Amino acid sequence: MTNSESQKRLAERRGLESDVYQPAEDSGLLAEAAIESLSEPRVVLEVGTGSGWVAQQVGEHTDARVIGSDLNPHATHQARDRGVEAVRADLLDPFADGVFDAVVFNPPYLPTDPENEWGDWMEHALSGGEDGRRLIVPFVETVGRVLAPGGEVYLLVSSLTGYDTVVEVAENAGFVVDDIAQESYPYEVLSILRLRAVI
């Protein structure tokens, strides 16, 4: 299947008609892996919270205070309607240093030809630029700044997005990387990477 075919299939399944990405199999895999692996987190940030469903799940199944953030104002409203504390933010920009015990992110990751970008909020939710890593790389390279000592990152990665490259970027940023969950689909394999700073 070509990238544009898989992009179309995923977009159809994930609510292209909406302004806000709705929970799908990737959201479920991330929430489940984070809930199972997190050990006594106090404050958790979900970057790119979308509908707020992942943040809500983590909040309900752990003792953590969970904050959701998103670039899309429709998403922060929807997350708040769900009861999630949500703020509008571009990646990690407004957050102070060293404040989160864990950061969770299901990024936009579909490789997208610049000529096929469609210019709406769902594009922000789905498109990872030409190589799928437009947001993943800056996220991985800067997330260490907002982590408290011993903090962890839970990052969803697709086989469409250059799995080995993402692992390499994370290791170069000073993290130990563990692949803690996988799910296979006809068009991609989804993995959850847990990143922990090298002490």
Ligand SMILES: C[S@@+](CC[C@H](N)C(=O)[O-])C[C@H]1O[C@@H](n2cnc3c(N)ncnc32)[C@H](O)[C@@H]1O
């Ligand atoms: C794949 S969706 C995931 C939504 C939700 N977390 C879930 O798993 O169901 C990616 C989310 O990242 C958000 N996003 C895109 N660019 C962003 C940025 N620069 N800063 C923060 N969030 C961003 C999108 O608006 C979208 O809600």
